[in-house]
Amino acid sequence: MSGQPPLLELVELVRHFPVRNAFGRRTGWIRAVDGVSLAVYPGETIGLVGESGCGKSTLGKTVMGIHAPTAGDIRFAGREIGRLPPRERRAIARDLQYVYQDPGASLDPRWKVLHSLHEPLKIHTRLSHAEREQQVRAILAAVGLPDAHLDHYPHELSGGQQRRVGLARILTLRPRMVILDEPTSGLDVSVQASVLKLVRALQQAFALTYVFISHDLAVVRAMCARIAVMYLGKLVEVGDTAAVFEEPRHPYTRSLLAAVPRIGGRRVTLDFALEGEPPNPRDVPSGCRFRTRCPLVQDRCAVEEPPLREVDGRRVACHFA
Amino acid sequence: MAELLSVRGLRVDFVTDGGVAQVLDGINLDVGRGEVVGLVGESGCGKTTLARAILGILPAGAARVRGGEVRFRGADLLRQDPAVLNARVRGKAITFIPQDPSTSLSPLFPVQTQIMDLMKWKSPRAGNGAGARWPLWRYPRGRYHADREAVLEALRAVQIPEPARALRRLPHEFSGGQRQRLMIAMALLPQPDLIIADEPTTALDVTIQAQILRLLRELVKARGVSVLFTTHDLGTAHEICDRVVVMYAGQEMEAAPTEAFFARPAHPYTRRLLASVPTATGELRDIPGDVPSLVAPPPGCRFHPRCEYATPECQARPALRALAPDHGVRCHHPVDGPVGIGA
Numbered sequence: 001m002s003g004q005p006p007l008l009e010l011v012e013l014v015r016h017f018p019v020r021n022a023f024g025r026r027t028g029w030i031r032a033v034d035g036v037s038l039a040v041y042p043g044e045t046i047g048l049v050g051e052s053g054c055g056k057s058t059l060g061k062t063v064m065g066i067h068a069p070t071a072g073d074i075r076f077a078g079r080e081i082g083r084l085p086p087r088e089r090r091a092i093a094r095d096l097q098y099v100y101q102d103p104g105a106s107l108d109p110r111w112k113v114l115h116s117l118h119e120p121l122k123i124h125t126r127l128s129h130a131e132r133e134q135q136v137r138a139i140l141a142a143v144g145l146p147d148a149h150l151d152h153y154p155h156e157l158s159g160g161q162q163r164r165v166g167l168a169r170i171l172t173l174r175p176r177m178v179i180l181d182e183p184t185s186g187l188d189v190s191v192q193a194s195v196l197k198l199v200r201a202l203q204q205a206f207a208l209t210y211v212f213i214s215h216d217l218a219v220v221r222a223m224c225a226r227i228a229v230m231y232l233g234k235l236v237e238v239g240d241t242a243a244v245f246e247e248p249r250h251p252y253t254r255s256l257l258a259a260v261p262r263i264g265g266r267r268v269t270l271d272f273a274l275e276g277e278p279p280n281p282r283d284v285p286s287g288c289r290f291r292t293r294c295p296l297v298q299d300r301c302a303v304e305e306p307p308l309r310e311v312d313g314r315r316v317a318c319h320f321a
Numbered sequence: 322m323a324e325l326l327s328v329r330g331l332r333v334d335f336v337t338d339g340g341v342a343q344v345l346d347g348i349n350l351d352v353g354r355g356e357v358v359g360l361v362g363e364s365g366c367g368k369t370t371l372a373r374a375i376l377g378i379l380p381a382g383a384a385r386v387r388g389g390e391v392r393f394r395g396a397d398l399l400r401q402d403p404a405v406l407n408a409r410v411r412g413k414a415i416t417f418i419p420q421d422p423s424t425s426l427s428p429l430f431p432v433q434t435q436i437m438d439l440m441k442w443k444s445p446r447a448g449n450g451a452g453a454r455w456p457l458w459r460y461p462r463g464r465y466h467a468d469r470e471a472v473l474e475a476l477r478a479v480q481i482p483e484p485a486r487a488l489r490r491l492p493h494e495f496s497g498g499q500r501q502r503l504m505i506a507m508a509l510l511p512q513p514d515l516i517i518a519d520e521p522t523t524a525l526d527v528t529i530q531a532q533i534l535r536l537l538r539e540l541v542k543a544r545g546v547s548v549l550f551t552t553h554d555l556g557t558a559h560e561i562c563d564r565v566v567v568m569y570a571g572q573e574m575e576a577a578p579t580e581a582f583f584a585r586p587a588h589p590y591t592r593r594l595l596a597s598v599p600t601a602t603g604e605l606r607d608i609p610g611d612v613p614s615l616v617a618p619p620p621g622c623r624f625h626p627r628c629e630y631a632t633p634e635c636q637a638r639p640a641l642r643a644l645a646p647d648h649g650v651r652c653h654h655p656v657d658g659p660v661g662i663g664a
Contacts, residue, residue, distance in 0.1 A: 261556030
């Protein structure tokens with residue numbers, strides 16, 4: 001894996017949002033993504049996990065060009081894409097696609113599925129109607145939906161079917177990399193299993209690279225070979241999923257994993273110790289961001305921000321890892 | 322164990338544009354005193370409808386109760402005078418914790434106003450229905466102060482820092498986890514016998530969920546309150562419940578103590594559901610087929626069109642079969658042995 005150059009490389013990526021008062025004066029910054037460096041290799045699935053508000057969706061959207069980066073580089077296939085003019089940036093969109101969290105909201109309610117599936121091809125290719133029609137039907141079959149669904153409106157589809165249409169819509173362009181933002185949130189476990197199976201089969205069929213954003217650790221564990229844990233806009237631990245789940249090195253990762261209910265085992269709530277809630281990203285603590293909730297906290301943590309450093313083949317941002 | 326709540330053969334239909342949907346089809350459910358019962362099922366299986374039927378807050382125009390009974394402390398709630406129900410049961414003996422606390426608090430009023438409004442009518446000191454029919458009825462001073470003390474006590478119990486100051490704040494000044502703590506406090510304040518919690522942790526992050534589940538379980542166990550906890554997340558059910566009931570398309574399929582439910586599930590649907598939880602090995606198993614339409618449901622056991630063990634016998638609804646004293650399954654072909662699920 002590491003023999004190949006990364007397909008996507010983020011270098012100290014920063015995205016801040018201004019906070020303004022009633023008069024339009026800036027009163028502060030929300031530091032949603034605050035210096036993230038990460039490499040994604042061709043053909044892999046990397047999981048990006050963290051609690052709500054930690055900046056994982058902002059990171060995905062910044063890579064997609066929905067938000068402009070405040071600082072730092074986004075390199076896709078060796079090329080810096082964060083500061084391209086819109087026209088050139090649009091050409092990249094064919095290769096780099098984003099699956100929204102709620103496809104029910106991202107599909108136009110007044111368009112039939114057919115129309116929604118044609119749209120990306122109309123924008124990005126010069127295919128004739130007949131050629132487009134052929135591609136659309138092929139993709140629809142690949143995501144496991146019958147042709148009859150082409151004439152349905154989004155509200156006539158179930159949640160699982162909407163996800164399938166969402167996947168079909170981005171696959172019509174044959175992208176190289178797909179960012180999946182919470183692809184199964186809001187689905188029942190049995191439907192979730194079938195959607196995840198499909199996501200996996202499509203990766204094989206279309207040679208895709210996935211960035212899998214999720215807050216569900218069980219799903220990430222099942223789907224991803226590598227995992228990156230985010231807390232308040234920074235990565236705290238990056239490594240092989242199996243190793244991280246086996247022996248998490250960062251205290252936050254440890255707490256996060258400890259909170260996941262384990263069916264059949266001892267109740268995790270009996271031993272769960274993490275107190276409090278994540279601080280406001282407007283008002284990030286000095287030094288290590290996790291120190292306000294960390295069980296291992298010492299004076300040093302308030303002064304010195306721990307860098308993301310190499311420990312046993314993974315990267316951890318903690319003084320005591 | 323003396324049953325606090327027992328639902329027998331409850332049938333509820335909803336009138337929709339597409340026809341009459343049979344949302345609950347002869348549901349049976351028992352909740353004992355001091356017991357936390359999990360009601361597990363996928364979306365659309367009727368969990369929320371059942372919870373609403375117990376509370377008597379089904380939408381009046383669309384829902385029809387076609388049969389069955391809801392016995393609470395021995396009396397059938399479906400056949401009781403609505404005024405009595407309002408004064409003595411709903412919000413007092415049975416309270417509710419909603420799924421999404423942000424839509425259950427008014428954004429315009431401080432939390433104090435909203436909690437004291439609740440206490441004005443539903444406080445345990447209010448007596449049965451005192452002033453309930455008279456909207457301009459004044460809140461007696463003495464009771465107000467006693468109730469306010471109780472509110473502060475409850476906020477301390479749910480670990481809201483600085484309760485007196487917290488009461489003056491508006492709902493948006495609380496985080497999602499804290500708002501859910503407020504809802505738990507409000508559900509406990511009338512000193513109910515039963516709390517119906519409708520997916521109270523679905524909107525929360527795992528670390529907050531773990532805190533809330535632990536808090537809720539400690540509080541209800543200390544006070545001996547029963548809880549009917551609906552959820553679609555099997556892990557959550559494992560964390561908090563003493564007993565689990567699984568529902569599918571408006572029918573209850575299996576009821577068992579939590580340990581037996583996860584270790585030796587007997588209904589083919591339960592086994593399939595447990596197997597579809599993602600495992601450490603990365604194996605994914607879904608349930609083939611789709612949930613049936615409730616307008617034209619399959620006869621008998623509603624799971625049989627998707628069931629690998631189905632026989633013509635399954636066209637008739639199986640009777641309850643007791644596998645162990647507390648473990649009942651409604652299936653003609655219960656399966657023995659543990660289901661292979663990982664960590």
